[in-house]
Amino acid sequence: MEKSLTVSLGSRSYPIDIGRNLAGKLGEFIQMNISEGRKGVALVDENFKAAQPEFCRNVLHSIPYLVVPSGEGSKSIEQLSKTWDFLAQSKIDRSGFLLAIGGGVVGDLAGFAAASFLRGISFHQVPTTLLAMVDSSVGGKTGINLSSGKNLVGSFHQPDSVVVDLDLLKTLPNREFSAGMGEVIKYGMLGDSQLFNSLLVRKSPFSPNSSDLCELIERCCAIKAKVVQSDERETSGLEGGRALLNLGHTFAHAIEKVAGYGSYLHGEAVAIGLVCALRLSQLVDGGEGLKESSLLELLGVYNLPVKLKEPLKLDDLVMALESDKKVDRGVLRFVLLREVGEAFCSDDANQDQIVTAWKSVGAN
Incomplete structure (x- = not known):
């Protein structure tokens, strides 16, 4: 079964194709572009290449590719510079294209490189993790991390297409798949209570082989596409808009920074961030319709953390919040919940209250 939807952004609209055994179509796309005189290259996640070497042999045999070390550390100025050099050495011109084959790290890095090289070239997302499939490959947010914080340097640069081949998940470690479910749960919490409840009552957890995984990914992508279409550059402020997609992420980014990038998978940090966001919602707005036990139960189904693995210093976490992108005029805005499926932005x-939320997950 294949699904397809479109992110409608006028002249920058693009398709998201979801299904199994899409590698052949990707290979045909590469050959078609080469036959028309366009040069292409790819960035490939190191772990993915090691797990599925046949993909590189069969699909990427006619274009150069750069292997990117796995992990959050590759979202760096150093790796970005290597990518620029690779594009230049490959003689990519403005008609060229870049494929991002990997998880969110490779997608963000490749997207920012494409946005900035020759002031903008075409790029295509080929996500290889569940988290990237449901979230980071869609929407055009690209960037790298600084020592001061996550995603502080970047650009909005929409891909020309997103190809979600579920067969690329067959070698994904269980921990990585679970991390992706953290983002799926986030979508249910912020805007789709039916999705959240369906995950709760499901008899068996989702896995890469689930027959209805295609529908789940399509549902998450459709939620994100709708939000991005209405607020592409996240300018809605307290009205919400695209900022609502950051539910749990303000806390998560602080955890990643203080613990050290790589100590937590992004989806694991998001899981703890969702717990913090729910508890902060109860403190700020009452959150009478929120059932904390349901969230904790669902995170537990996918072996996602609900508290810090080791205590982190409260002062460091609070300081990390202050450098978050969602600080506006010196005031930090959080995405909070009135109930599952209804999120809002608040300052x-x-x-x-923030300290109480941090302490509830083990900060000291």
């Missing part, structure tokens, strides 16, 4: 959280 009403005070220091004591």
